Amino acid sequence: MKIRNLLLPALLAITVTGAHAEGKRPVCNECGTVTSVRMIEKDGKGGATGVVAGGLAGGLLGNQVGGGTGRTLATVAGAVGGAYAGKTIEGKMNKVKEWHVNVHYENGKNGTVVLGHDPQLRNGDRVRRQNGDLARI
Structure with a gap:
């Protein structure tokens, strides 16, 4: 009877501790939930x-003005103004798309991952950050 009185509380303690330990999982610092996606x-x-095309065009136009030193x-x-304008115009013609994905991580932190391709993610998707990219989990 004495052994039974000692073993029963010990078995209950082990069972409760084991159940509690199984319910917890380690925090994944690279895992989280998507909170927004913006393109x-x-x-x-x-x-x-x-630069070259703008500089040539600007130089030709400038050469039509005044005479001598002017x-x-x-x-x-x-030429200088044309080069700057040419570079700016070329930049506007070559637009670049970026996707900014905001993620709330399991460790409680928030972060933004900037991608050069459409990640096909939506709010609420579970993701893992890998090598600067996001993968759905």
Whole structure:
């Protein structure tokens, strides 16, 4: 009888502790829930083509103004202004899309992952961050 009185509380303690331990899982710092997805269009980068074409066009237009030293200054100013305008225009023609995915992680932190492709994710999707990308889990 004495052994039974000692074993029963011990077995109950082990059973309760085991059940409690099974209910907890470790926190995954890379796992979370998508809270929002936004697509943003940004201007691309202008390259040498825009600079050269703009510079030539600006220089030709500047050369039509004034005479002597004034014509030289107008040509230089036209070339510089045209180069800048050409680069800006080329950047606007080469728009870039980015997807900003906001995630609430299991560890309680929030973060934004910027992707260069459509992740096909929606609010509430469970995800894991891997190598700068997001994978649905």
